[in-house]
Amino acid sequence: MPATPELQHTVGKSASLSGTSLHTGEKVTLRLQPAPVDHGIKFKRKDLQEEPTIDARVENLKTVERATTIGEGAMRVHTVEHVLAALSAMGVDNAIIEMDANEPPIGDGSAIGYVEMIKKAGVIPQESPRRPFTVREPLHIETKGGSVLVVLPDEKFRISCTQVGPQGRFTQFLSTEITPAIFEKEIAPARTFVFYEDVQPLMEKNLIKGGSLENAIVIRGDAVLSKEPLRFEDEFVRHKILDMIGDLALVGHRLRGHIIAVKPGHGPNAELARTLVREHAKTMPALQPRAFPAGEGGLDIKQVMDILPHRYPFLMVDRILGFEGETKITGVKSVTINEPYFGGHFPGHPVMPGVLQVEAMAQVASILMMKITQSASRIGYFISADDVKFRKPVFPGDTLFIHAELTKSRGGKLAKAKCHCAVNDQVVSEGELMFTFL
Ligand SMILES: [Zn+2]
Numbered sequence: 001m002p003a004t005p006e007l008q009h010t011v012g013k014s015a016s017l018s019g020t021s022l023h024t025g026e027k028v029t030l031r032l033q034p035a036p037v038d039h040g041i042k043f044k045r046k047d048l049q050e051e052p053t054i055d056a057r058v059e060n061l062k063t064v065e066r067a068t069t070i071g072e073g074a075m076r077v078h079t080v081e082h083v084l085a086a087l088s089a090m091g092v093d094n095a096i097i098e099m100d101a102n103e104p105p106i107g108d109g110s111a112i113g114y115v116e117m118i119k120k121a122g123v124i125p126q127e128s129p130r131r132p133f134t135v136r137e138p139l140h141i142e143t144k145g146g147s148v149l150v151v152l153p154d155e156k157f158r159i160s161c162t163q164v165g166p167q168g169r170f171t172q173f174l175s176t177e178i179t180p181a182i183f184e185k186e187i188a189p190a191r192t193f194v195f196y197e198d199v200q201p202l203m204e205k206n207l208i209k210g211g212s213l214e215n216a217i218v219i220r221g222d223a224v225l226s227k228e229p230l231r232f233e234d235e236f237v238r239h240k241i242l243d244m245i246g247d248l249a250l251v252g253h254r255l256r257g258h259i260i261a262v263k264p265g266h267g268p269n270a271e272l273a274r275t276l277v278r279e280h281a282k283t284m285p286a287l288q289p290r291a292f293p294a295g296e297g298g299l300d301i302k303q304v305m306d307i308l309p310h311r312y313p314f315l316m317v318d319r320i321l322g323f324e325g326e327t328k329i330t331g332v333k334s335v336t337i338n339e340p341y342f343g344g345h346f347p348g349h350p351v352m353p354g355v356l357q358v359e360a361m362a363q364v365a366s367i368l369m370m371k372i373t374q375s376a377s378r379i380g381y382f383i384s385a386d387d388v389k390f391r392k393p394v395f396p397g398d399t400l401f402i403h404a405e406l407t408k409s410r411g412g413k414l415a416k417a418k419c420h421c422a423v424n425d426q427v428v429s430e431g432e433l434m435f436t437f438l
Helices: 081-089 112-121 180-187 196-204 235-251 266-283 299-309 354-373
Strands: 007-011 015-020 027-034 041-045 053-055 060-063 069-072 075-077 095-100 123-129 139-141 150-151 157-163 172-177 193-195 215-220 223-225 256-261 319-324 328-334 378-389 399-410 414-423 424-435
Touching: 007 027, 015 112, 027 112, 027 424, 041 081, 053 069, 060 266, 081 095, 081 112, 081 180, 112 123, 150 266, 157 196, 157 235, 172 180, 172 235, 180 235, 193 196, 193 235, 196 215, 215 414, 235 256, 235 266, 256 266, 299 319, 299 354, 319 354, 328 354, 354 378, 354 399, 354 414, 354 424, 399 424
Parallel strands: 041 095, 157 256, 193 215
Antiparallel strands: 007 123, 015 027, 027 095, 041 053, 060 069, 069 075, 139 150, 150 256, 157 172, 215 223, 319 328, 328 399, 378 424, 399 414, 414 424
16 A cells, blocks of 8 residues: 555556456557656557557447447457556555556456566656545436446445346345555456356357457356356456446546446446546646745745635635744734725624634634645635634724634545634634544
8 A cells, every 4th residue: 555645656666467358369569657746647559650658547448248349440459447446445646557458358357467566667756736626515327227336435445336137146245445466456356257147149240359258257147157266256346346437437537426236347447537636626626736835934925825715705814924933823914994894894883703713723723724735725724613712892893814724635635723812912803623634
């Protein structure tokens, strides 16, 4: 498992894997290459003129029959799901997958060959933070074929999958978190399986030239035909999870969410990936990636607005005067008669509402939190405000100095801060605030 999971990762050096491609039966060599931050995963066809590259993104998805194919113009890359699953689950965010054919080697039908290749190359951290897609609301898709895929908010990436074969044969269920260690041990070794009645017509049409018991398990009736015994009693559902991880890697962001899938397949997986991309785009305007300024110096209003999603009339800090070590921050807000709330709070007697001072404390404290975790693209949610006291009224013309000191922080997710606002060196309000970050 990468030592610093919040950073983007690539491979340490190149590594390769050779074998046969499933659909054409041709020999193919796949070579994994490091790539810079924010590059994502791209395939490169070394066998074509100009060596075109293509993003492993759902926008480039072409077909989902039996395997997942991406393409651009006339160029295609078939059966991308196993190598993408391995890269995604082993924590590789940025890499180039070079190939001298239109399909990666199928190996033994599992992803274990790719895991070994990735481990040979090494997974190394890069200087920029990851920008995972945290699912905030339940989403779901349903297909005519009876597949139901639901995504629920979760701190981790989990999959709970029910695999159902024809006539309900070989129905299997497995629920697991996906981490590099779990993937390598529990998911990657699970091999491709096919039902005889599904592949027989393809074999007759010679559409799976590279297919054999070397690289797939064949289920005929209740019989399981396989080169070696099953690797897990529930190997089929494990392979379904493997395929889902690969197909959902096309979202282009690591998922934080719990996927509950009944009868998944490349078609439903792709539909879910598209839904996730659409949903992610909706949350983006407020969450554009931003670089956090280095050092202990202050932040001007532009830098503050690069970090906080708040805008007029709800931005309660004009600038950050400075930081003190990792735990203290001071911000400032000029309170003018033009603040919209003075019109009603109160007519003829303008006083700044106390709750807005608490909001100012929360905004300043969350800037500190984001500096510490070096991720300015999240939103802090208030959980509680304790011991809040309003000691003196704040009037138009006052300059509010907002101080926050972090007293507790857990894994960049939960933070507690002791805060106070001062005018002319006198405390006007104080409180202890707690946040969570998404
Ligand atoms: Zn598969």
